[in-house]
Amino acid sequence: MSVRTLPLLFLNLGGEMLYILDQRLRAQNIPGDKARKVLNDIISTMFNRKFMEELFKPQELYSKKALRTVYDRLAHASIMRLNQASMDKLYDLMTMAFKYQVLLCPRPKDVLLVTFNHLDAIKGFIRDSPTILHQVDETFQQLTEIYGGLSAGEFQLIRQTLLIFFQDLHIRVSIFLKDKVQNSNGRFVLPVSGPLPWGTKVPGLIRTFNNKGEEVRKVEFKHGGSYVAAPKEGSFELYGDRVLKLGTNMYSVNRPVETHMSGASENLAAQTQESIAPNPLAKEELNLLARLIGGMEIKKPSGPEPGFRLNLFTTDEEEEQAALTRPEELFYEVINIQATQDQQTNEELARIMGEFEILDQPRRSASKGDDLLAMMDEL
């Protein structure tokens, strides 16, 4: 499909990830400066120039497995640690949120406005760091250069490519269910009312013309929806009113991020298509992945800064329960680099990723409150 999709996918999923992490950091009462450092570290890794260069190269979308590996790395680009269950939940929320945004974009081109909404919010997180702000602005430039001139047809192809990537994902998200944006069967609500895409007229008119091009008849018909014309077009400038709300932060401290783990299994046959392939990760994809992650330049946490574990669930017990009861078809298999035959690529990837192992933190018997106190004692 379109070879221009990966940057949009990556940046929007990354944006959702930051919204969720920000909410959890505040909900878990992580001290302000620590929380800011986490977000700064992740954002500066995301927008690192070398990484962006690799990302923006025209290429096909990665498989879900490969993309998940990139976010695993990204989420651990700071002193924060996540257990497998929390990382799974984080990824579920990110993907369902962006799927929702793509599906509801009035025009295919509006996915660019959604991306700009995410970038605008990211700039809010790093307000006090001019270097990282500059990196984000540069990415903005690149997006405008590459996507600003694309035709409606090319954006339609990008939209189709994204929807194929998200096909068959129906994880139910509490905040969506509560807002009546998602049905209990996991499908998103597509409203038949509200503002139309920019450039679309209100349905309901049939105009007939004669051979000279003069209008000879005008008839109205009942189209079944309740639409209004869009008030104005969203801005594609560096600063401006995007008009579209999709891609803005929907979480706040009082709206916890929960997911229900059911709802995907209607088409197991279709879903397992990816995993029954003989070589789960083609050699070529590994090469691309190695280059992409190689550009990440993740700084090894050094010095006396103690790490801390972020929990996407309300309690440790919930997290453990989620890990035990996760339906099999929703297992994200993070790349097991030992499984590949290619020795050279294997070594290269191992070298890049070798310094950072996602360690499963030993489950502590103390409560979450004690963990926090222990951490603060170490400061």
Next chain:
Amino acid sequence: MFRRERSIPLRGSAAALCNNLSVLQLPGRNLTHFGVVHGPSAQLLSAAPEGVPLAQRQLQAKEGAGVSPPLITQVHWCVLPFRVLLVLTSHRGIQMYESDGSVMVYWHALDAGDASLVQAVFARGIASSGHFICVGMWSGRVLVFDIPAKGPNIVLSEELAGHQTPVTDIATEPAQGQDCVADMVTADDSGLLCVWQSGPEFKLLTRIPGFGVPCPSVQLWQGTIAAGYGNGQVRLYEASTGTLHVQIDAHARAICALDLAPELLSAAEDTFVHIWKLSRSPEGGYIEVEHCHGECVPDTQVCGARFCDPAGSSFAVTGYDLAEILRFSSM
């Protein structure tokens, strides 16, 4: 009025493509064949009149180099004078099968030669015209294949130049007679329509310019072109002259499928399917349109829609992420 009939379950959900439903009516055998693209595979199934599924088969896009398995862009039955072939277009090439999908009779690999790094390479847009099958390309070219009455000896006979942007859809009809020579129309991502006359050498008769939005779906019937656009409009043109006769603000989102014979069926991403009655006005002889019926498929981004019988008394619909074919018939 239409009522909802029993759905036909699919093995895999429908992909978010346009024109993602092909129907082959076999009234003599009391069967209807359906074809739907899932992604890297397409599903064919046959059903009895009440929608009872009888047989199904999955076809895969033929492999090639690349990071991920190739995606299919369209599946379509081509009815030719002496045979019916099933054509599958993908990001690697064009596959042609016997109508039940059992045997591949022809494979044409795409030549990505001229493509710049940033262009997606694929085939899309399939139609039969006489003993030819025409297939559109990402480059805007239309390949014309000469199909023998039987056997695999299919030959690429011509490459039509008319479009500069990826072809979206092709529609054909048997030539109407001496006056009406236009029997094929091709559409592309820029909204441009090209009207052709088929023959040993196809001839470009006229061009109908776009207006900034893609034209994902086009139909041709009795000298009338029906074109659906990315801004939700349906426009009807006189094929021989390219004159615009009717403009309908039909949908709130991009149109994804049209069918025509004798009524016009339009389906779009706004979850609606509309049926329109076409007639010729007695005075001026120009085309008139009347809205007959609107059907909302709740929370479904429709991606394919076709009539299931020649009278247009029943139709079928597919939707993104939906693992069933929805059926409607008039009461």
